[in-house]
Amino acid sequence: MSPYDPGEDVIAVQRAPTSGAVRGTYRAFGETLRGLKTTFARIVEGTTTIQYPEEKTPVYPRFRGRHKLHRFEDTGLEKCVGCSLCAAACPADCIRVVAAENTPEHRISAGERYAAVYEINLSRCIFCGYCEVACPFDAITMGHDYEMSDYSRSDLIFTKEMLLAEPIERTPLRNEGE
Amino acid sequence: MPRPEHHIIQFTIDGREVRAIEGSMLVDAAKHGDVEIPYFCYEPKLGNPVGACRMCLVEIEGIPKLQTSCSTPVKDGMVVNTQTERVRHAQNGVVEFLLVNHPLDCPVCDKGGECPLQDISFGWGLGRSRVIEPKRHFVKPLALSPLVAIDRERCILCYRCVRFSQEVSEDYQLVFADRGADTFVATHDGHPYVAPFSGNIVELCPVGALTSQPYRFRARPWEIEGAGSICTLCPSQCNVELTVRDEKVLRVLSREHDEVDDGWLCDKGRFAYQSIHADERVTAPLVREGGELREAGWERALEVAAGLAEHKGRAGALAGGQATNEEGFLLARLMREALACADIDSRAGGPMALGLTQALADPKLQAAVPDLEFAHTVLVLGCEPLDDAPILDLWIRKGVRRRGVKLAVATARPSALDASAKLVVRYPPGGEHAFLVALAAALAGDDQAAGDESNNGARALASLLTTGGEDVVIVWGERIGPAAAQMPAIAEHLRLAEREGAGLLEVPAGANGRGLREAGVLPGAGPGYAELGHDAPIGRDAAQIAAAAAAGELTALYLLETDPVRDRADRHLWNSALARASLVVAHASVLTDGIREHASVVFPAESYAEKEGTVVHPDGRVQRLRAAIGHPDQVRAGWSVLAELGRRAGHELEVPTSAAAFAQLVEAVPFYAGLTLDQLGGRGVRWPARELSSRSFPAPSATPAAEPGWVQAGAPRPEPSEAAGPKRPENGMLRLGTYRSIWAAPEVELSPALHFTIAHQQVELSPADARRLGIASGVAVEIAQNGRSLQGIAAIRTGVPDGTAFLAEGIAADSANVLTEQLVEVRKA
Numbered sequence A: 001m002s003p004y005d006p007g008e009d010v011i012a013v014q015r016a017p018t019s020g021a022v023r024g025t026y027r028a029f030g031e032t033l034r035g036l037k038t039t040f041a042r043i044v045e046g047t048t049t050i051q052y053p054e055e056k057t058p059v060y061p062r063f064r065g066r067h068k069l070h071r072f073e074d075t076g077l078e079k080c081v082g083c084s085l086c087a088a089a090c091p092a093d094c095i096r097v098v099a100a101e102n103t104p105e106h107r108i109s110a111g112e113r114y115a116a117v118y119e120i121n122l123s124r125c126i127f128c129g130y131c132e133v134a135c136p137f138d139a140i141t142m143g144h145d146y147e148m149s150d151y152s153r154s155d156l157i158f159t160k161e162m163l164l165a166e167p168i169e170r171t172p173l174r175n176e177g178e
Numbered sequence B: 001m002p003r004p005e006h007h008i009i010q011f012t013i014d015g016r017e018v019r020a021i022e023g024s025m026l027v028d029a030a031k032h033g034d035v036e037i038p039y040f041c042y043e044p045k046l047g048n049p050v051g052a053c054r055m056c057l058v059e060i061e062g063i064p065k066l067q068t069s070c071s072t073p074v075k076d077g078m079v080v081n082t083q084t085e086r087v088r089h090a091q092n093g094v095v096e097f098l099l100v101n102h103p104l105d106c107p108v109c110d111k112g113g114e115c116p117l118q119d120i121s122f123g124w125g126l127g128r129s130r131v132i133e134p135k136r137h138f139v140k141p142l143a144l145s146p147l148v149a150i151d152r153e154r155c156i157l158c159y160r161c162v163r164f165s166q167e168v169s170e171d172y173q174l175v176f177a178d179r180g181a182d183t184f185v186a187t188h189d190g191h192p193y194v195a196p197f198s199g200n201i202v203e204l205c206p207v208g209a210l211t212s213q214p215y216r217f218r219a220r221p222w223e224i225e226g227a228g229s230i231c232t233l234c235p236s237q238c239n240v241e242l243t244v245r246d247e248k249v250l251r252v253l254s255r256e257h258d259e260v261d262d263g264w265l266c267d268k269g270r271f272a273y274q275s276i277h278a279d280e281r282v283t284a285p286l287v288r289e290g291g292e293l294r295e296a297g298w299e300r301a302l303e304v305a306a307g308l309a310e311h312k313g314r315a316g317a318l319a320g321g322q323a324t325n326e327e328g329f330l331l332a333r334l335m336r337e338a339l340a341c342a343d344i345d346s347r348a349g350g351p352m353a354l355g356l357t358q359a360l361a362d363p364k365l366q367a368a369v370p371d372l373e374f375a376h377t378v379l380v381l382g383c384e385p386l387d388d389a390p391i392l393d394l395w396i397r398k399g400v401r402r403r404g405v406k407l408a409v410a411t412a413r414p415s416a417l418d419a420s421a422k423l424v425v426r427y428p429p430g431g432e433h434a435f436l437v438a439l440a441a442a443l444a445g446d447d448q449a450a451g452d453e454s455n456n457g458a459r460a461l462a463s464l465l466t467t468g469g470e471d472v473v474i475v476w477g478e479r480i481g482p483a484a485a486q487m488p489a490i491a492e493h494l495r496l497a498e499r500e501g502a503g504l505l506e507v508p509a510g511a512n513g514r515g516l517r518e519a520g521v522l523p524g525a526g527p528g529y530a531e532l533g534h535d536a537p538i539g540r541d542a543a544q545i546a547a548a549a550a551a552g553e554l555t556a557l558y559l560l561e562t563d564p565v566r567d568r569a570d571r572h573l574w575n576s577a578l579a580r581a582s583l584v585v586a587h588a589s590v591l592t593d594g595i596r597e598h599a600s601v602v603f604p605a606e607s608y609a610e611k612e613g614t615v616v617h618p619d620g621r622v623q624r625l626r627a628a629i630g631h632p633d634q635v636r637a638g639w640s641v642l643a644e645l646g647r648r649a650g651h652e653l654e655v656p657t658s659a660a661a662f663a664q665l666v667e668a669v670p671f672y673a674g675l676t677l678d679q680l681g682g683r684g685v686r687w688p689a690r691e692l693s694s695r696s697f698p699a700p701s702a703t704p705a706a707e708p709g710w711v712q713a714g715a716p717r718p719e720p721s722e723a724a725g726p727k728r729p730e731n732g733m734l735r736l737g738t739y740r741s742i743w744a745a746p747e748v749e750l751s752p753a754l755h756f757t758i759a760h761q762q763v764e765l766s767p768a769d770a771r772r773l774g775i776a777s778g779v780a781v782e783i784a785q786n787g788r789s790l791q792g793i794a795a796i797r798t799g800v801p802d803g804t805a806f807l808a809e810g811i812a813a814d815s816a817n818v819l820t821e822q823l824v825e826v827r828k829a
């Protein structure tokens, strides 16, 4: 046994036989053309590029975008009573509610308490919609707006006034069956 | 009554064999078998169970009907089932009934998230109701008092709040009005429920019917953190849990300790947390410039205070009751070691010899707080527990009501406990000494010396104390002053040292009075009541410090969390002392009169929610304060300021942390030996109960116990006037007695919720004197003495002895500490 005998540890690598000229040429062009077939077939369908931000993708009605807080239509009072249940449900811990008491002269919401501070840190929000589910008064819902990027993180903390304001609907809704 | 003995028995619950204490209620016994029985009205702290809510029904074999487990004592061999169909059906039914009138407005309810009714409805209810009838309605929310809001719709009529008022605090204000389905919680005639312990009903109520006004809607349980600490607003040192949200203390709850507070808090402790975040609080160092205190940086303030080094040997120091052991210990080190000054004091009761101080702190003589409940006889001597240490008032009431303790009250001023007492003895203000001498004589069987019985009642008291049973606990106040010299003799006659359950319980004037003494903040003793070395001179006590400073002998004063102008006797003397001193260094969180007018430097003091350190309960329990919030603004820890001043005075105190200060303290005090912060933990350690500590307590010093004061060379001291006995009232003048109301504290003045309680000068007169002087209750009166006068409001109180007037001290305006003589003139203003 030679001192260099590697013994049974040798792993033999098996290679495919090197292709000949014809096969090589086919591999270079034929396969490429086969792929391009799909591309050319789609050309006739016209362009599908969306010219964002000039154009926007319509979203589904259930799409969970930026939150909205609501008021009662008849009285104008806020629906939110500052119960903090949404904050309890939020897995990202990004809602902060500080409640206060309504007085007859200073009535904000329908119940005894209202949210004096209501903030959502949208840079943390994962848009799971749990807050909407937790709310006993349908005071908070997920809107359709997904355009929230900003230059500073602190601008992503949305206050109660911002959430209550009628949002500029910037995102088209997908129609039924679309 | 001696403590009941416990027998262990065995019973079966849900098929498990469980051991429990015989006679304990099933609902408690079940916990030993990890079985949870839902309940609302059961609360052992409130006394006997009432069985009002029916939530706790269980099935017991051999008894045909379901039983309330909160009022069924467990017996050997009992077989109990809590998981049968019948029990479940009953529980569902009870929940359904409880919710018949409940508004289920959890989202707006303050209790939501920490509500037993929510939890039990969820866990044991059916989830639906068959009741479609309209619910009953009340106006809501209503203020039951300025501190408590009531929502009667939510009430489940569990009786807890009513029982607290009737059977624990015994203020008898809360009742159930009307009957049947119309029952509701009310006060007589709808008066606001104002009482010193009213806040406890908020914590007791198992639903959101009673809520705290200051905490209303501030936070939900998942938005807060609880931080355990100790309330240092009075010597009761209740264990508290501070509710913190966004670095702000929003609420104070009891952190029940059944050997300290029994789970109760007074309203001062519960609501005065607001002072922590008050705008008036001092949060930055102030330095006097051009006669005005102005905000300055730390560096400048420390520099000014470091001027103390120029007053070596001529500086005096006082520590206030809220200072921790560590702060007191470092102050004493700073004064003694760095500034060569011996004039430091923390006591309010006047001079006391070292031998006497040691004798009174002897571990064998110390009663523990629960002894108040199990003693045969309790004597309240020269203090008003309700004002001085409110929780002791509740302990004493508990003993009397539930254990048949015989209570005797011997005070100058009528006490709130008079009505519960078997024997009430009144001596004239200032007559403590004469009374205690008579009592000691009566106990010794010396009728001659005991004096005229019709006059002082000492013999009746002595016979009650000697015949009522061996376990006698004497609760006495530091306020009795030098008369305390009689206490060892009285303790000796009653053999208090020999029995476990007997002893003395001193109520110090300051919250941590005991701890400061043990840390060596005394003119004549080092840490651990140690005799000062031969080369160390004995210093001046507080009153002498004032006199010496006013005479120019002391040129600098150090005020650690105290304002003597407000807290101590003889306001004028202190004013001139502080005015004459050229350097007054103060740690303060509020600018009270003396500080505002005289301090040269004010360091912002920490509130108790920010402190790290230890304090000592009057019964010897070393307890630990934990910081709940960070220091606001520029506040720094007291120990670090003291250490820095030591450094600047050229004496390194070597305390990098508060824990290091504690370690030094433990090293210095022999009877703390071996204590660690970990050992103290959340419950504290009562050192007189430690074997090791009792052995290392110093043997009484050679100073004779009867010596009236710290032995001090060359300083003439006035004879205690008590020895001569109080003066008799003459030509229409009244004897002057003083009291410090529970509400007389700067913290109360800073707390908006407690504004309605702020103590004013209320002059207590006997009905006969009031008639003679033509004064009606509530009218304005003028109190005059030696050309000084005060304004006050008259309060006519039966029980005040004729010829005596009691005035409030420790209050912001018109405090009685401007008066220095024994007789005053009271007239209509």
Ligand code: SF4
Pocket (backbone or CB within 6 Å): A086, A089, A090, A091, A092, A093, A094, A095, A120, A124, A125, A126, A127, A128, A129, A130, A131, A132
């Ligand atoms: S969508 Fe989800 S993550 Fe965002 S705020 Fe609501 S609960 Fe929180």
Ligand code: SF4
Pocket (backbone or CB within 6 Å): A079, A080, A081, A082, A083, A084, A085, A086, A087, A097, A115, A134, A135, A136, A137, A138, A139, A140, B107
């Ligand atoms: S949004 Fe809804 S869940 Fe959140 S605080 Fe307001 S009422 Fe409560």
Ligand code: SF4
Pocket (backbone or CB within 6 Å): B154, B155, B156, B157, B158, B159, B160, B161, B162, B185, B204, B205, B206, B207, B209, B210
């Ligand atoms: S107010 Fe609360 S504590 Fe009082 S009876 Fe009603 S539920 Fe019970």
Ligand code: SF4
Pocket (backbone or CB within 6 Å): B231, B232, B233, B234, B235, B236, B237, B238, B264, B265, B266, B267, B268, B269, B270, B389, B390, B391
């Ligand atoms: S009794 Fe004293 S220690 Fe207890 S809560 Fe009241 S102030 Fe605090």
Ligand code: FES
Pocket (backbone or CB within 6 Å): B038, B039, B040, B041, B042, B050, B051, B052, B053, B054, B055, B056, B057, B068, B069, B070, B071
């Ligand atoms: S807990 Fe037993 S009846 Fe209420």
